[in-house]
Amino acid sequence: MNQQITVILYLVVLFALLYFLFIRPQQQRQKKHQEMLHQLNVNDSIVTIGGILGTVVKLKEDTVVIRVAENTQIEILKNAVAQIRK
Numbered sequence: 001m002n003q004q005i006t007v008i009l010y011l012v013v014l015f016a017l018l019y020f021l022f023i024r025p026q027q028q029r030q031k032k033h034q035e036m037l038h039q040l041n042v043n044d045s046i047v048t049i050g051g052i053l054g055t056v057v058k059l060k061e062d063t064v065v066i067r068v069a070e071n072t073q074i075e076i077l078k079n080a081v082a083q084i085r086k
Contacts, residue, residue: 045085
């Protein structure tokens, strides 16, 4: 009986440790990224996850049109925006 309680307690502690080391930080990063995407505005300077620098020209529901050079615009997914440059 005592051995079963020890095993169950060990599993609970292990799950709690995994949650606080891996799951929770990932959820916080994802929430922070979503908040950043909601704050995205036209004329913001951004960096994509692929390292492309550009300026937001148009916001759509799931995509963003960015200007990467004069007379050159590309459309990317909103989730591909890594950060807003200051």
